[in-house]
Amino acid sequence: MAESFSTKVVAKSLVDAVTERLEAAIIAGELAPGERIREQTLATALGVSRGPLREAIRRLEGRRLLDRKANVGVSVTELSPQRLDDLLTVRESLEGMACRLASQRMSDAEIDDMRKLLASHSRRREIALGEGYYQESGDVDFHFRIAAASGNELLTSMVTGDLYDLLRVYRYKSSTMTGRTSQALEEHRAIVEALASRDPDQAEQAMRTHIRNARLYAQMALEKAEKEAETS
C-alpha cells in the first residue's frame, strides 16, 4: 500500500490547530513570557472565531504555559530561575522513578538501541564542538525513550508532555545547556550502563544525578548571567 494510504486520516479541529500554533509561538519566544494575549486580536490573526481560541487557551492554562486572571485576561507564564529549579527538581524525581522502572522492563535489545542512540548523538557536529546537546523530541530523545520504557502511562505522559513543554520554554532540553556537552553525554552513558545492570537503585540514582547536575549547572549559568547584567 502506498504511503498516502498507510495512515488513517484524522480530523483535526480548530482547537487542536490553534493549540499547536500557540504552543509553538510560546516556545519560540514569539509570545514572550508575561505577554498579554488579546483574544479578538489573536483570533483575527489566526482567522478563527474566539470560541476555539478560548478552548485552546484553556488547554494551555492546564499545561501551565498560560496564566489567567478572570475578567482581565490571559498572559504567557513568566519564567524565573526559581521556577526552572522547581521544574528540574520535579523532573529529577519523576525521571529517576522512570529509570528505576525501566531498569526492570527494558529488554537487552532496547538497551543496545540506547547505546546506538548515544553513539549517533556523539557523532553529531554541535556536540563535538561543545555547542550544545539538543535533541529532537520523540523517539530519538534519550529521556523520552526511558520514560516510555517505564511502562507507566501517567508518568510517561507527564514527562514527555506538559513537563517537556515547560522545559522547552526555557529553551532547554533535559540534557544540558551549552558548556556541559561532553559531561552530559558521559552521564547518559552512565545511565545506560546502570540500566543494563538491572539494579533499580543504581539506575534511579544515575538519572537523578544527571538531572541534579543539569540543575546545578543551570543555576550557575543564571547567576553568571545576572552578574554580567549588573556590571554592564
Next chain:
Amino acid sequence: MAESFSTKVVAKSLVDAVTERLEAAIIAGELAPGERIREQTLATALGVSRGPLREAIRRLEGRRLLDRKANVGVSVTELSPQRLDDLLTVRESLEGMACRLASQRMSDAEIDDMRKLLASHSRRREIALGEGYYQESGDVDFHFRIAAASGNELLTSMVTGDLYDLLRVYRYKSSTMTGRTSQALEEHRAIVEALASRDPDQAEQAMRTHIRNARLYAQMALEKAEKEAETS
C-alpha cells in the same frame, strides 16, 4: 471587622462554577467512569450555554478527569487497577521528593504541628474503629502539609491539585483504604520522625515506603475484589 467583610469578593465565572460542579460529580461517582457527557443535555441541566461548559470540559481534560474523542464526544476517564498503580507510583516519586525537601525546610514548630495533627487524627472515631483514614483536604491533610512545606511550587501544585483529584476519583486518599488504618497512622508518625531527623534520604524513604505500602495494599484489595466477583 465582621466575618462578612474579612475576605475579598472574588468573581467566579460560570466556567469556574461549572468546572467545580463537574469535578464534584465525577468524584462522587454521579458521573460514572466511562460515561458519555452530552454537552447540550448537561448545559441545559446546569442552566448555562454550551460555551462555558466546553471550556470547563477542556480544563478537566487537562486534569485527566475527562477523555475526549474529536467529533464524537467526551467521557469520564475510566478507572483501572493499572492506572491506580501508575498514579500511586507517580505520587511515591513526587511525595518522596517533597518529603526530602521538607526535611530541610520545616521549622521545629511546624514539625511539632505535624505531631499534633497526627494526635488529632488518632482521636477520630472512624480511625479508632479501623473504618478508614479519610482526611479533609487542605491544611489538615497530612500529605498536603508536607507538599506545601517542600517550598517547590510546581511540586505542591501537582501533588495537591490534579494528582489529588485523580486519587479522589478512586475514592481513595493517599493514606489508606479501609483495613490499614493503624498501620498508616504509624507510618505517618515514622515520616514525621524522619522529618525531625533532618536526614533527607531518611525522610524520602519513609514517605516512599508509606505510599508503596498503600499501593501494594490497594493491589491486594483489588485482586481480592476480582476474585470475589468471579466466585459470585
Next chain:
DNA sequence: CGCCCGTCGAATGTCAACAATCGACAACTT
C-alpha cells in the same frame, strides 16, 4: 496638588444559531 468619582472604550464572558460530523438503522444488492 492629590484624591475620588464617573465615563468610556477595550476586552472578556456568555449566548444562541448555524455548519459539520458521526453513528445507528433501514434499504438495497449480491
Next chain:
DNA sequence: AAGTTGTCGATTGTTGACATTCGACGGGCG
C-alpha cells in the same frame, strides 16, 4: 443471509452578537 450504501437525527464544532467587567483617563472637589 451478509455486505454495502444512503439517510437521518443527535451531537459536536464554530461563529458572531450581545452582556458584563475592568482599567485608563479626565474632571471635579477639598
